[in-house]
Amino acid sequence: MSILIGSVLLWAASLTIARKLWIEDREVLREALRRMVSTSVFIIPRVAVGLIGSGFLAELLPQDNIAMLFGKEAGYMGVMLASLFGPLTPGGPFVAFAIGAAALKAGASEAALIGYVTSWSLLCLNRDLVYELPVLGARFMRLRWLLALPVPFIIGALAMLLT
Amino acid sequence: MKHQTPVSTGHKFVDTGFIIILAIAFISATLVWIQKGQNVFWTILVENIQFGLALLPKIICGVFLACVIPLMLPREKVQRWIGPESGFRGLWAAALAGIAIPGGPSVTLPLAGGLMIAGADLAAGITMVTAWALLSVNRTLIWEMSFLPPHLVLLRVGMTFAVPVMLGWMVRRLQLGQERAP
Numbered sequence: 001m002s003i004l005i006g007s008v009l010l011w012a013a014s015l016t017i018a019r020k021l022w023i024e025d026r027e028v029l030r031e032a033l034r035r036m037v038s039t040s041v042f043i044i045p046r047v048a049v050g051l052i053g054s055g056f057l058a059e060l061l062p063q064d065n066i067a068m069l070f071g072k073e074a075g076y077m078g079v080m081l082a083s084l085f086g087p088l089t090p091g092g093p094f095v096a097f098a099i100g101a102a103a104l105k106a107g108a109s110e111a112a113l114i115g116y117v118t119s120w121s122l123l124c125l126n127r128d129l130v131y132e133l134p135v136l137g138a139r140f141m142r143l144r145w146l147l148a149l150p151v152p153f154i155i156g157a158l159a160m161l162l163t
Numbered sequence: 164m165k166h167q168t169p170v171s172t173g174h175k176f177v178d179t180g181f182i183i184i185l186a187i188a189f190i191s192a193t194l195v196w197i198q199k200g201q202n203v204f205w206t207i208l209v210e211n212i213q214f215g216l217a218l219l220p221k222i223i224c225g226v227f228l229a230c231v232i233p234l235m236l237p238r239e240k241v242q243r244w245i246g247p248e249s250g251f252r253g254l255w256a257a258a259l260a261g262i263a264i265p266g267g268p269s270v271t272l273p274l275a276g277g278l279m280i281a282g283a284d285l286a287a288g289i290t291m292v293t294a295w296a297l298l299s300v301n302r303t304l305i306w307e308m309s310f311l312p313p314h315l316v317l318l319r320v321g322m323t324f325a326v327p328v329m330l331g332w333m334v335r336r337l338q339l340g341q342e343r344a345p
Contacts, residue, residue, distance in 0.1 A: 010224035010304075017231055032231035039226050046181060047222060047309050048215055053188025054310070055211040056195045059203065092267075093302050095183055097310035104311070113311070114319045121296050131268040135276050136288070143337075144289050147330045155322050162318060 050098035057098075058105035067107030074109070079156035082112035086119030086152065089126075096120045110163040115156030122148045218309055225304035232263060232300060245283040245291070254331040257287040261294030261327060264301075271295045285338070290331030297323045 021029035070078040082103075089096045096117070104113050123145060132141045196204045244256035264271050272292065279288045298320060307316050 035230040056191035093306040135272040
């Protein structure tokens, strides 16, 4: 059901923009569609493999352990533990989201998932060592990490109250 | 500057990340087949293929939006707004730019560096990188919405929406403190 609502909203936004561009600037619309095709070719295989893989992985994950470590009963400790795993996740967004989706299916709490996604996106160790350190320098990365470090734990705690 | 495509076309079709998820999928599938039997294997496979097909229209829409938004964005104005004297308005502009940047780290981080050389301050740079990391439209629409339940995505986005500006504001406060220190 939630997929349906999301789809309807996205389609409404897409069609509104497409209609506006069809009237005002077809060249931009053509370029956007061209990029849409080349991007989809890149993304759809990853989502497909990620979805199917996370389905199998969820079946294998010891549900008792996942629920025990990251479930509602684990409380804030589960959120903290999940937040600690975020920065250690290798690979692109589909890896992190596939792992998150699998853990959710296996009984992790929604707050733990939000803590995990927040810490992974803010402080991805792999990404920051490869790109941030060489491009923006040690001072930038140190300051950003220092300021961002408490954020997943605070957001995770808020999420516990709201979910 | 030339507009970037949401997923840099310089990316190889098969890269390390893809190999990692392929390996996870292949190993998990094999283990399910061995440990839980063929029936469970086929049930999961069919279930997830159906789920994927239901998601497909949403993914294509997300990709279209991610591609068309940067084409409609007034880039030069965004850059003009992120000066060091720009106050909260500048920090919000930096955050919005970070959210709208359609590239991966290889595009975004050099762009932030370039903007800082061109006159954006450290606070605006950190705000922009944080906003991109937390709230990138591209990643949220394409990846997060595809994998996670939309109400959780909305909750996470809502809760973290002000974080980039708060971090930028803290950087400016820290710098002020340093200037005042004897």
